[in-house]
Amino acid sequence: MSRSGVGLDKECVPAFEDLKLGRDKSTKFIIFKLSDDKKSIIVEKKGTEPDYDSFTAALPENDCRYAVYDFEYDLVSGEGKRQKLCFFTWSPDDAPVRSKMVYASSKDALRRALNGIHADVQGSDFSEVAYETVLEKVSKGQGSK
Amino acid sequence: MASAGQGGPPPTMEYGGDEVGALVLDPGTETTRAGFAGEDLPKRVIASQYGYIPPTEEGGEGQYFLDDINILRRRGGMEVKWPMQDGIVEDWDGAARVWKEALVPQLCESLAENPLIVTEPAWNPVKNREKTTELMFEQFDVPAFYLARSAVCAAFANGKSTCLVVDVGHSNVSVTPVYDGLILKKGTQKTPLGGAFINQQCRAIFAQRNPPIDLTPYNLIDKRARVDIDEPAHPEMRKFPDQDIPHTASWLKWCQDRLVHDFKETIVQTYQQPSGSFSEQHLATQPPRLYEFPTGFNTNFGSERYKIAETMFQPTLATINPDDPLPFDPATVHSIGQIVKDSLQGIDVDVRQAVLANIVVVGGGSLLFGFTDRLQNELQSLYPTVRVKIYASMHAAERKYAGFLGGSILASLGTFHQLWISRREYDEHGAGIVEKRCK
Ligand SMILES: Nc1ncnc2c1ncn2[C@@H]1O[C@H](COP(=O)(O)OP(=O)(O)OP(=O)(O)O)[C@@H](O)[C@H]1O
Ligand SMILES: [Mg+2]
DSSP: OOTTOOEEOTTHHHHHHHHHTTSSTTOOEEEEEEOTTSSEEEEEEEEOOOSHHHHHHTSOTTSOEEEEEEEEEEETTSSOEEEEEEEEEEOOTTSOHHHHHHHHHHHHHHHTTOOOOOEEEEESSGGGGSHHHHHHHHHTTOEEO | OOOOOTTSOOOOOEETTEEOOOEEEEEOSSEEEEEETTOSSOSEEEESOEEEEOOSSTTOOOEEEOSHHHHHSOOTTOEEEOSEETTEESOHHHHHHHHHHHHTTTTOSOTTSSOEEEEEOTTOOHHHHHHHHHIIIIISOOSEEEEEEHHHHHHHHTTOSSEEEEEEOSSOEEEEEEETTEEOGGGOEEESOSHHHHHHHHHHHHHHSSSOOOOOOGGGEEEOOOOOTTOOOOOEEOOOTTTTSOOOHHHHHHHHHHHHHHHHHHTOBOOOSOTTOOOHHHHTTSOOEEEEOTTSOEEEESTHHHHHHHTTTOGGGOOOOTTSOOSSOTTTSOOHHHHHHHHHHTSOHHHHHHHHTOEEEESGGGGSBTHHHHHHHHHHHHSTTSOOOEEOOSSHHHHHTHHHHHHHHHHHSTTGGGTSEEHHHHHHHOTTHHHHHOO
């Protein structure tokens, strides 16, 4: 159980596993949100758009979300591509404090259920989830666009 | 449930099938905050101290005075006691009186109806956590209880599950790393450079003037005449019915602290540049600011305004008053910058960057003018290659009451009922359950 008592909908982990194992070739990212009754975390959207900007555009400006993005980049050394799964906690400064509170205190319910995440990103504005910022973090400086 | 009128508890949580508003208690060394879960601000903010007049005859009962207004009144022989030190309860009987005063009867008629969430500092010893639990069930008779780390509450209220919480309180400044919603005990650090120390620095500056500045508080003064700047003042003192019984030093200091607090809010300011660049000569050229004391005496404060706050970052600059020695050695006490370093030393290298980019600043002392900007500059100069980002609410109340706010929302979530320690669980497992449930 999370620090807030919020639980996990049964769709969440299978959706993530499909993305991780490439069973669902069309999905690039998953956005999770709190259910309307605020009792559990549910899958809001499976994103198929390949470009990163479509992913950030799917994050609301003044509400919170969780997301997993299948991050792909080329190594600067030219040794090929790397794929890394990245977990996002999106909590913009303008989100209502209640929403910030629920998402921050429920994160572990989802995060702990997902195995194979390479990097955790906490974003409070769009610059913090920008491609370059995340690339730097995920590749530890070894990646290029 | 009857519709909650103004001031009534919002029907936000379910407990045992009924909707009952939970109560929130956020006790600090200086003030105790209390209110209803679901509300952003505490309904009650009262002094965490109490006035005490010892019994006059052997075996008699002493007299207790609670809440600011009752402590403020001059009473011959009344001592002012501080049940909490460093955020930790030292005097359980006194703390229980203060807590009860904060809750009953203004918020509820009896504590037996509402679940209660209480906040605590990261360094609260296990023994105290159990004692608090026991007090709540045995003495306050609460139906359900939860003990929440105030740093975690503050982190969540700022939308962070991983961050570094810097709490500038009254008794100390603390740094608590929070990782995925749990405090990292090893990285928790504190230093006694909080609001109480700044008060002492203000007093030291007042004592240094020639003649020393008279801090007689308003409540002892009857009339005062306007005097020119730096001219001696001759206020008329009030007469009290119990004049022949002198007031105590602890009471006088308590009253003076309220006055010093006002001075801090209006005059003291944080120098912006990182440690090392502070120069009194340079600051002496800045325009000074006039302050009028309750006696009517008024004078200018120039570079002192900055020097007072600078000591949090450079304690070796502390003004020493031999009549009121510091409770620590300024040569060895750790500065705010230093405890952040100490804290990061104690945690995983991978976590360090993540928390430096997510520093949550809370506590009344952080409201010193310019404090958060200076902290940003200080930490960025300590870690020049890492991104340092400070999150500090623009609303003073959200910073002063961050622990309350976080605890309040947490306890109002529909799902939180699963986390309460119920009376039945307490009866079955004893106070030890708090360690398992309230991480
Ligand atoms: N605007 C302000 N400017 C400067 N100092 C302030 C301001 N507002 C409050 N303070 C100081 O902040 C301190 C109180 O902070 P806070 O309420 O966070 O402490 P506390 O929780 O009671 O104590 P502790 O955390 O040490 O247990 C006091 O020293 C008070 O004078
Ligand atoms: Mg405090």
